[in-house]
Amino acid sequence: MKYNRITLTFLFNIFFFICFFNPVKADDRVCSNDLTNFIYDFHDDKFEYLEKRNDFGIFFDFTLDKNNKKIITKRNKDNYPIVKFSFFEKEKIKPGKSAIKSINSFDLSKLNDEQLEKLTRRSGKINIELVSGEKFQIISKFYQLNDFKLVDFEIISIQNIDSAKGIMEMSFEAYLTNERNDILKTVSYNKEILKSFSSVDICDDLRPYFSWPLASVEFDEFRYDADVREGLKNKEKLQNPVFEITYDIEKIRTMRTEKGVGFFRQDFDFKKFPFDTQKLIVTISTGVSNIENVTFLTPELGAFNSALKFIEENKLKAWKVQNVEIKNRVIHDEKTDRYDNKITPRSQNFLDIEITIKRNWEHYLFKVMLPVFLILCVAWHVLWIPIHKYEARLNTSIISLLALIAYNFVFQDDIPKLEYLTDLDWFILLSYIFCCIPVFSSIAFSKFISKKQRKIEKVNKFIKIWGGLLYCLITIQIFFYK
Numbered sequence: 001m002k003y004n005r006i007t008l009t010f011l012f013n014i015f016f017f018i019c020f021f022n023p024v025k026a027d028d029r030v031c032s033n034d035l036t037n038f039i040y041d042f043h044d045d046k047f048e049y050l051e052k053r054n055d056f057g058i059f060f061d062f063t064l065d066k067n068n069k070k071i072i073t074k075r076n077k078d079n080y081p082i083v084k085f086s087f088f089e090k091e092k093i094k095p096g097k098s099a100i101k102s103i104n105s106f107d108l109s110k111l112n113d114e115q116l117e118k119l120t121r122r123s124g125k126i127n128i129e130l131v132s133g134e135k136f137q138i139i140s141k142f143y144q145l146n147d148f149k150l151v152d153f154e155i156i157s158i159q160n161i162d163s164a165k166g167i168m169e170m171s172f173e174a175y176l177t178n179e180r181n182d183i184l185k186t187v188s189y190n191k192e193i194l195k196s197f198s199s200v201d202i203c204d205d206l207r208p209y210f211s212w213p214l215a216s217v218e219f220d221e222f223r224y225d226a227d228v229r230e231g232l233k234n235k236e237k238l239q240n241p242v243f244e245i246t247y248d249i250e251k252i253r254t255m256r257t258e259k260g261v262g263f264f265r266q267d268f269d270f271k272k273f274p275f276d277t278q279k280l281i282v283t284i285s286t287g288v289s290n291i292e293n294v295t296f297l298t299p300e301l302g303a304f305n306s307a308l309k310f311i312e313e314n315k316l317k318a319w320k321v322q323n324v325e326i327k328n329r330v331i332h333d334e335k336t337d338r339y340d341n342k343i344t345p346r347s348q349n350f351l352d353i354e355i356t357i358k359r360n361w362e363h364y365l366f367k368v369m370l371p372v373f374l375i376l377c378v379a380w381h382v383l384w385i386p387i388h389k390y391e392a393r394l395n396t397s398i399i400s401l402l403a404l405i406a407y408n409f410v411f412q413d414d415i416p417k418l419e420y421l422t423d424l425d426w427f428i429l430l431s432y433i434f435c436c437i438p439v440f441s442s443i444a445f446s447k448f449i450s451k452k453q454r455k456i457e458k459v460n461k462f463i464k465i466w467g468g469l470l471y472c473l474i475t476i477q478i479f480f481y482k
Contacts, residue, residue, distance in 0.1 A: 013453075017235075024132050030203070031202065031203040031205060031206050032203075033200045034193050035187065035194070036202070036203070036206050036245070038186075038193055039186060039187070039206070039210075040188065040205075040209060041392060042186050042189070043182075043183065043209075043210055048176065048182040049144035049145060049146045049147040050146045050147055050179055050181065051143055051144065052143075053142070053144070053145055054123045054141065054142045054143075055121050055122060055123055055140050056123075056126040056128075056138040056139075056304065057087025057088050057089075057102070057140075057143060058083060058087070058088075058093070058120055058128075058138075059083070059084045059086075059096075059120070059296070060081040060082065060083060060084055060116065060120075061073070061074040061081075061083065061084040061096060061200075061328055062084070062298070062328065063146045066308070069301070069305075070301065071299075071300075071301060071304065072113055073113045075109075076131065078099075078131070079109040079326060080099040080100060080108055080109050081099060081108055081116060082096065082097075082098070082099045083095055083097075083098045083099070084096070084328050085294070085347070087290070087294055088138050088141070089136060089138060090347065092132070092134060092136060095328075095329075095330035096328070098130055098131075098132070099130065099131040100128060100129070100130055100131070100384075101129045102127075103119055103126060103127070103128055103129075104122075104127050105392050106119060107129070119231070120128075124139070124140055125139055125140075126140065127136075127137075131160050142367075143292070143293055143294060144293040145294045145296075146178070146293070146294070146296075147179075147296045148176055148178050148213070148214060148217060148286060148297045149176065149179075149259065149297075149300050150176055150298065150326075150351060151176065151177050151300050151303065152173070152175045152302040152303055152306055153172065153173075153174045153175075153303045153307070153326075154168065154172060154173045154174075154310075155171075155172050155307070155310040155324075156170075156172060156173065157169040157170070157171045158170050158280070158315075158355075159261070161266075161318075161319070163268055164416060164417060166265060166266050167222055167264070167266065168263070168266050168340045169261055169263055170262050170264065170282070171262075173257075173258075174219075174257070174258040174259065175256070175257055175258075176217055176255070176256045176286065176297075177214075177246070177253045177254065177255045177256075178256075179251055179252070180245075180253060180254055181382070183245070183254075184250075184251070194247055198246065198247060198248070199244050199246040200244065201243070201244055202245060202254075207242075207243060212243060212256075213288075213295075214254055214256040214370040215256075216286060217256070217285070217286060217287055217297065218285050218287045219231075219262065219282070219283075219284055220264065220265075220282075220284070221262050221263055221264060222265040228260050228261040229259075229260035229261060229262065230242075230258070230259050230260045230282050231257070231258040232256065232258070235446065243255070243257075244257070262282070264280075264282050266278075266280055266281065268419055270416050271422055271423065272321075272332075272357055272422070273359070273416065273422035273424055274361045274363075274364035274365075274368075274423075275359070275423065276358075276359055276360075276422075277322070277357070277358045277359070278319075278356075278359075279356055279357075280355040280356075281353070281355075282295060282352070282353040283350055283352050283353075284351045284353075285348060285349070285350045285351075286350075286351065287348075289335070289346040289347065289359070290346070290348065291345075291346050297349055297351045298328075298351075303326055304326060305323070307324035307326060307353070310324055310355075311323065311324055316357065317360075318360055319354065319358065319360060320358045321356070321357050322356045322357065323355075323356040324353070324354070325354045325356075326351065326353055326354070327351070327354055328350070328351060328352075329349075329350040329351070329352055331347065331350060332345065332347045332348055333345075333346060333347075333348075334346065339438045363414075364414065367414075368414060368415075368424070369424070372404065372407065372427070372428060372431050375400055375403050375407065375431075375435070376431050376434060376435050378400045379401060379404075379438050379439075380435075380437075380438060380464070380467075380468060382397045382400075382438040383438055383441070383460055383463060383464035383467075387445050387456055387457060387460055390445060390446035392443040393438070394439070394442040394443065394446070396438075397435075397438035398439055400435060400438075401435050401439055402439070404431065404432065404435050423479055426478045427478055427479070430471065430474055430475065430478070434467065434471050437463065437467060441459075441460065441463060445459075
């Protein structure tokens, strides 16, 4: 018993020594990193915009030069640059529509992108002429600019396109960055920290400490499912980093990660079904109104490359991906202050990832339209049966009509249920009408066969020739000229 007490006392002393006198001390740095700890101690939490400008506030739209794989200024057919956003004269200069012909008598069609960028930085009085012929003058003013970057938007797969609910289900990975000159100024006092630093995750202790402008960026999602989505809104999966600080080529950026399965509302147009082309759109907004300052969300080359990669690696069985574009969009509206009831005009920048897909129509042609046409041919063949055999004509035509009705139940799940008629609906409805013609004609001919046989034969011949031709012409009209 005595030895047991001595043993227990010895073990307790060892445990006490390990717990309270362990030479390996706990890491008490914020996010266990020198950089984040330094930022926590010395950052003043006053976010600075990326740039302070004094110019006429015109920004030009962008597009991808696929041949040279670089982002260039978007221009019209005459090589005049198209405006993305204008901070001044918003009523005269329409985003995405207005093209500028000259600035201070410089012909913009003859300037390359670098020369155009230098010209737009000028201050003072600026004379502008639009391609439409309208001329006016802008006086430059001071404003601040922040430009969020969509570094990458990888479309992993599109699992489902629900035409009835108008929802697209997509797996994606998106990375957004924001250059932080304010953090760089803070860290510049201790550059030794940056020598071994490339990136660090932002932990819970640092995240609420100071401003993260990227937090304003919003994905226009119909439903946010925390079980399959990882991002800023997901509070339960903080073990996966939402924010990072990165350092590269003398620049410090914050990076935000959004990934998983997203559900996006779509506006489908199925009038040309099954030969329809749809545009699937994923909208990302800056979440910041451009009233006193300007905030953009601009795609980088990586986002365009991922878009092109998705075209090549398309896994949609029922669709063919024709094109993926990233487009800028600006919406001007008004905001009503809830307290003083004042209406303030505002504008906001949006980025649309636009996926153009074309339906693979072979399934509907060979498994829906062709069987319907063959059933109609059987019904129409009744018109070649002698008119005095009206019982055989009537039986065959009725059986064909019933077969068409029965087959309609077979493929009805393949057709979207909409409040309007698609091209396929018009085709099926037309087939029903022409399938009924032999039935009605057989009944009508049976009544007058004994008195007006010759006249009935002429009518029957007229129907079987011109009726078939009319059916073909209307079908062509439905699918090609409607």
